[in-house]
Amino acid sequence: MPPSAPPPAPDETPVAFQDPQYREAVVDLLAAIAYGEISAFERLAEDAKLAPTLEDKVAIATMASAELGHVARLRERLSALGADPFAAMAPFRAPIDKFHEHTAPADWFEGLIKAYVGDGMANDFYREIAAYLDADTRDLIVASLEDSGQHSAFVVDRVRAAIAADPRLGGRLALWGRRLMGEALTQAQRVAADRDALTALLAGGIDRPGLDLAALGRMFARITERHAERMAELGLDS
């Protein structure tokens, strides 16, 4: 390691944050993830009421808690960046709440698929964006999206068993999966239109690689493809 460039102390701000627009974009991103997780907690806790057994209820409640468990570290980082965490989350409440309003599960299985597929889409999207960020922020985002996979075996098992018992359910749930994807894209587009710093982040900067339209297209293709893989895992057409 050259003596002129010591590694930054863990809580020293990386050089990228000297660009106020970069800082603003990271605050937006962390706040959006944090509110998304708070909101996921609320929805999963609500869906837990639909559980057919106490064991299933505990499984969904545990997923809810795992989402909420990431919020503390995101809040800390937002404060360290000089932002008021809850004020920073405010702009994301309407689009995320709207997403949930428009995708309220009608039954236990719709709730399960939303938990699995919706969470998966959000994680893929944030991971894609994280690739364009400084290492500390990227690590925090990746850590904030972990755990969710632990629970997927439970969802896959329950949904596959239900479709085996009633094949017509598969058609309805496949439609539901498409609707989840459509609503997520609608709300993501709304956020992109409103939050200039976030959009600028994706476009890159002088010292930072960005996404041109072709790269953006490939990113959405990857997200869509992984969505299809998850649907297939559940035994559903996408």
Next chain:
Amino acid sequence: MPPSAPPPAPDETPVAFQDPQYREAVVDLLAAIAYGEISAFERLAEDAKLAPTLEDKVAIATMASAELGHVARLRERLSALGADPFAAMAPFRAPIDKFHEHTAPADWFEGLIKAYVGDGMANDFYREIAAYLDADTRDLIVASLEDSGQHSAFVVDRVRAAIAADPRLGGRLALWGRRLMGEALTQAQRVAADRDALTALLAGGIDRPGLDLAALGRMFARITERHAERMAELGLDS
């Protein structure tokens, strides 16, 4: 340490469990605590909806998650004792659900007080019983009741500020605290009447000290006293 009496391996069953009634009582107790925590998760997640700010909502949701976080270890121990964890919880669903039905908070402050005072009462009660159990079970119970105290400063702060702003609120909330205590005793009595093994546990055995009526009276006096202390901390008469 005498060579004739090696310490038991951590997962070796303590000698007390050779008494099937003791095992049954411990299964009952762990199952009651586990269902109590699942149910506390549900109610706190519901109360979080009443939160006046997003920050308050996250505080209550975090309390909900902390309750649920203890369930995994209780389930493991129940399985290790040869019980089906969810079947073991079944007898406690009606009394615990009834308690919650009869004490549904009418507003945010009633919810806060229920979270703090109700949780405190339950913890005191289980700790008192744990004192009569083998060391492993006692440690598990005490660990399962931890964390809750972390959040009490938040409740005390919010309730005291609200009473300072509107002193009439204090009268209503004091009545509410008494109702919580009354309902808890009603349901505890119902459980005691139904679960012979649990009642026998408190009465003791040949090789185990038990509670005579005088000791039982002192135990309830201690629980009531600690309830009064918590109410006083909130600025409420008990």
